[in-house]
Amino acid sequence: MKDVYILAVETTCDETSIAIVKNGKIVISDTILTQMQTHAEFGGVVPEIASRMHCENITMVLDQTLRLSDIKLEDIDAIAVSYAPGLMGSLLVGIEFAKTLSYLLDKPLIKVNHLIGHIYASKLEYDYEYPLLALIVSGGHTELVKMTNDYEFELLGATTDDAIGEAYDKVARVLGIPYPGGPGVEKAALSGQVTYNLPKSVVDETYNFSYSGLKSSVINLVNKEKMKGNELRLSDLAASFQTVAVEQLTRKLDIAMKKTTIKNVIVAGGVSANKYLRSEISKVVESNQGKLLVPSFKYCTDNAAMIGVAAYPLYLKKEFTTLALNGISHINIVN
Ligand code: KG4
Numbered sequence: 001m002k003d004v005y006i007l008a009v010e011t012t013c014d015e016t017s018i019a020i021v022k023n024g025k026i027v028i029s030d031t032i033l034t035q036m037q038t039h040a041e042f043g044g045v046v047p048e049i050a051s052r053m054h055c056e057n058i059t060m061v062l063d064q065t066l067r068l069s070d071i072k073l074e075d076i077d078a079i080a081v082s083y084a085p086g087l088m089g090s091l092l093v094g095i096e097f098a099k100t101l102s103y104l105l106d107k108p109l110i111k112v113n114h115l116i117g118h119i120y121a122s123k124l125e126y127d128y129e130y131p132l133l134a135l136i137v138s139g140g141h142t143e144l145v146k147m148t149n150d151y152e153f154e155l156l157g158a159t160t161d162d163a164i165g166e167a168y169d170k171v172a173r174v175l176g177i178p179y180p181g182g183p184g185v186e187k188a189a190l191s192g193q194v195t196y197n198l199p200k201s202v203v204d205e206t207y208n209f210s211y212s213g214l215k216s217s218v219i220n221l222v223n224k225e226k227m228k229g230n231e232l233r234l235s236d237l238a239a240s241f242q243t244v245a246v247e248q249l250t251r252k253l254d255i256a257m258k259k260t261t262i263k264n265v266i267v268a269g270g271v272s273a274n275k276y277l278r279s280e281i282s283k284v285v286e287s288n289q290g291k292l293l294v295p296s297f298k299y300c301t302d303n304a305a306m307i308g309v310a311a312y313p314l315y316l317k318k319e320f321t322t323l324a325l326n327g328i329s330h331i332n333i334v335n
């Protein structure tokens with residue numbers, strides 16, 4: 001079969017990214033332009049600024065991706081775009097850009113769910129053997145998914161309130177750690193000890209997660225200590241929070257691996273860049289004689305390469321979409 005080149009566009013949040021992916025497996029070239037520094041000044045992503053910056057930068061990102069490859073736009077077989085979930089203004093920039101390319105080049109348009117993109121990110125480095133368990137840990141999602149084949153998903157459980165990344169970001173804010181909070185909390189925790197006693201949530205046999213109780217107990221503890229005039233041991237609190245936050249994931253994953261007897265485990269989404277999380281999860285997977293498939297750091301957080309990988313099975317099935325495509329801000333893996 002002739003090689004298939006997919007040009008993928010990702011603008012769901014604050015990264016403008018375009019990649020060219022060959023046969024759903026090989027990144028020919030990619031560019032990820034992050035707006036993190038700009039949003040850091042405001043302590044979080046400002047949606048209006050995010051969409052404006054996507055507009056300003058997207059053609060430059062395309063130019064760079066093309067320049068880094070020996071592929072011309074005419075050689076591209078299809079255009080893929082993440083259409084959901086995400087910030088509506090940001091999504092629309094990528095969607096309109098992808099539609100324009102599809103129209104001008106007369107190439108099919110493929111819509112990709114951003115969360116499914118995260119699940120496919122590990123495919124850049126590993127071959128998938130089904131069934132798989134996928135743990136999605138990002139800024140907006142905490143989900144445990146069973147995958148029985150390409151694009152066959154069963155949602156086993158999800159957070160009933162906040163996502164784990166959201167909890168990292170909010171805890172960072174209350175600790176005075178700049179945005180994005182996740183990497184900052186991880187760094188602070190490195191030099192800390194687990195000395196604060198924080199409550200465990202969802203200590204049941206379901207696959208549900210919960211992070212709002214943990215987040216609130218950190219906020220309450222910080223406020224109480226401040227009122228008493230006590231000095232906060234910031235790294236100890238970061239370590240205590242991280243231990244309880246990750247323990248919830250490993251506990252539920254352990255139950256799922258035992259109950260389903262599935263051995264292959266994917267961890268996906270921005271929080272999978274966390275080294276402590278990776279190491280704790282790998283212990284659980286090893287103790288269940290499983291195999292852990294986790295993307296390299298570059299492809300843990302938002303990127304277009306994963307969208308190009310996830311678009312490939314849809315290209316083979318000719319699941320194309322029309323120029324009427326719109327963004328959807330809230331969606332999970334199965335709808
Ligand atoms: O997948 P992602 O890039 O964007 C979403 O789709 O949400 O995930 C972003 C989330 C943020 O909450 C960020 O703080 C978190 O991932 N994150 C981390 C780390 N790197 C990114 N959380 C903990 N430790 C990290 N090293």
Ligand code: ZN
Nearest residue numbers: 138269270302
């Ligand atoms: Zn993401």
